[in-house]
Amino acid sequence: MNKPKIVILGAGFGGITTAVKLQKKLSRNDAHITLVNKHDYHYQTTWLHENAAGTLHHDRTRIPVKDIVDTNKIDFVQDTVVEIKPDEKKVVLKNGELDYDYLVVGLGFEAATFGIPGIMENAFTINSINSARLIKQHIEYNFAMYNNEKEKRPERLNIIIGGGGFTGIEFAGEIANRVPELCKEYDIDPKDVRMIVLEGAPTILPGFDPQLIEYAMNSLEARGVEFKTGALLKECRVDGITYEKDEKQEDIPALTTIWAAGVRANSLIETSGLEHNRGKVPVQPDLRAPSHPDVFVVGDCALIMNEETGRPYPPTAQIAMQEAETIAHNLSALVHGKENLESFEFINRGSVASLGDSDAIGVIFGDKKIFGWTASFMKKMIDNRALFKIGGLGLVLKKGKFNIF
Ligand code: FAD
Numbered sequence: 001m002n003k004p005k006i007v008i009l010g011a012g013f014g015g016i017t018t019a020v021k022l023q024k025k026l027s028r029n030d031a032h033i034t035l036v037n038k039h040d041y042h043y044q045t046t047w048l049h050e051n052a053a054g055t056l057h058h059d060r061t062r063i064p065v066k067d068i069v070d071t072n073k074i075d076f077v078q079d080t081v082v083e084i085k086p087d088e089k090k091v092v093l094k095n096g097e098l099d100y101d102y103l104v105v106g107l108g109f110e111a112a113t114f115g116i117p118g119i120m121e122n123a124f125t126i127n128s129i130n131s132a133r134l135i136k137q138h139i140e141y142n143f144a145m146y147n148n149e150k151e152k153r154p155e156r157l158n159i160i161i162g163g164g165g166f167t168g169i170e171f172a173g174e175i176a177n178r179v180p181e182l183c184k185e186y187d188i189d190p191k192d193v194r195m196i197v198l199e200g201a202p203t204i205l206p207g208f209d210p211q212l213i214e215y216a217m218n219s220l221e222a223r224g225v226e227f228k229t230g231a232l233l234k235e236c237r238v239d240g241i242t243y244e245k246d247e248k249q250e251d252i253p254a255l256t257t258i259w260a261a262g263v264r265a266n267s268l269i270e271t272s273g274l275e276h277n278r279g280k281v282p283v284q285p286d287l288r289a290p291s292h293p294d295v296f297v298v299g300d301c302a303l304i305m306n307e308e309t310g311r312p313y314p315p316t317a318q319i320a321m322q323e324a325e326t327i328a329h330n331l332s333a334l335v336h337g338k339e340n341l342e343s344f345e346f347i348n349r350g351s352v353a354s355l356g357d358s359d360a361i362g363v364i365f366g367d368k369k370i371f372g373w374t375a376s377f378m379k380k381m382i383d384n385r386a387l388f389k390i391g392g393l394g395l396v397l398k399k400g401k402f403n404i405f
Pocket of ligand 1: 009010011014036043047048049079081108126166167170298299315317320
């Protein structure tokens with residue numbers, strides 16, 4: 001038999017971990033493996049809010065694929081996936097086509113705007129290195145402009161964060177730390193700046209421990225962040241937003257709105273013909289697509305139910321990396337002619353949300369609540385562990401976070 005062709009789409013947390021694990025399990029003689037990604041670098045999606053706020057340089061976040069993947073064992077193709085054709089076992093790229101025996105889809109997420117007028121056109125989203133860089137530049141430009149116009153425009157200094165979930169709160173923590181620096185750089189009174197988190201639910205970080213939520217709100221409020229909970233964003237314009245709270249609508253002028261209130265799987269899933277449920281593939285226990293057993297799906301494109309809660313697991317880097325290990329194991333088994341594939345089991349190692357560089361909240365080891373310095377230290381260890389998993393000690397030493405104190 002010819003060597004099977006394995007194609008991995010996306011070099012995010014799911015795709016790159018699959019590739020790294022596979023290169024240890026299979027040799028060039030076993031299979032022909034190709035990794036496809038839009039850019040020639042992988043990025044730590046979980047750090048993008050820091051790049052967006054300008055508290056971490058984007059070069060710390062991106063890692064050249066060739067520094068992680070052994071190109072003697074895996075072919076890397078830098079290209080954009082345009083279409084997945086599972087019935088023909090083909091993937092259409094912007095600059096060509098690939099056929100496969102086994103496919104791994106790890107194309108990540110896109111912003112979900114829920115049809116709110118103006119979000120798509122006027123709000124910024126934190127979903128790639130380039131989108132994060134744009135936010136950083138845009139905020140800085142508005143601070144720079146503020147003292148350079150005859151008539152002051154307060155909306156230049158108003159930053160709206162749509163969504164008080166993990167991404168919105170983590171961004172709020174970073175921007176709250178960056179604003180005093182920007183004010184100093186551009187001779188602005190910090191009292192003129194507003195950072196406003198809008199959250200539709202009655203509380204920020206819905207589902208998180210109430211004591212930790214209170215801690216997070218106090219920490220951010222002390223640094224100037226305002227919260228409007230039970231407040232729904234109704235419209236986003238280029239120069240402001242409208243939100244609704246207690247059946248009353250209010251406008252806030254703002255030139256910067258960050259939309260962090262929802263993500264959906266890459267829309268290529270919906271157009272692919274793979275069976276999907278609200279845009280994600282409801283994978284089988286072995287992480288194969290139910291409609292196409294030669295297709296594995298990893299990360300934010302996969303839907304896996306948490307039997308305990310009856311709800312899908314939220315999309316996280318943690319679950320994406322664990323899924324990738326199962327997929328690599330199962331692909332290796334298939335290539336070696338084994339039929340018994342491993343079932344995926346999620347091991348919840350907890351979750352920690354940063355509130356800026358030296359503060360955080362989290363729950364680890366099942367139910368241990370942590371906050372402040374301990375949580376911030378833990379968050380950095382989690383970030384370093386993710387680096388270790390994809391690139392070993394060398395990558396941790398190069399890109400790791402060691403500013404513990
Ligand atoms: P990604 O890591 O997003 O990778 C997708 C890859 O596919 C990217 O490299 C992209 O360039 C590539 N791609 C996309 N479309 C195409 C195309 N058409 N052609 C070619 N390539 C393409 N999770 C946690 O566990 N803990 C956290 O603390 C945490 N914090 C977060 C903070 C922020 C600001 C954000 C945005 C997310 C955070 N997450 C966190 C969620 C986590 O980052 C995602 O769940 C995770 O990245 C999903 O991995 P993935 O492999 O599915 O997608």
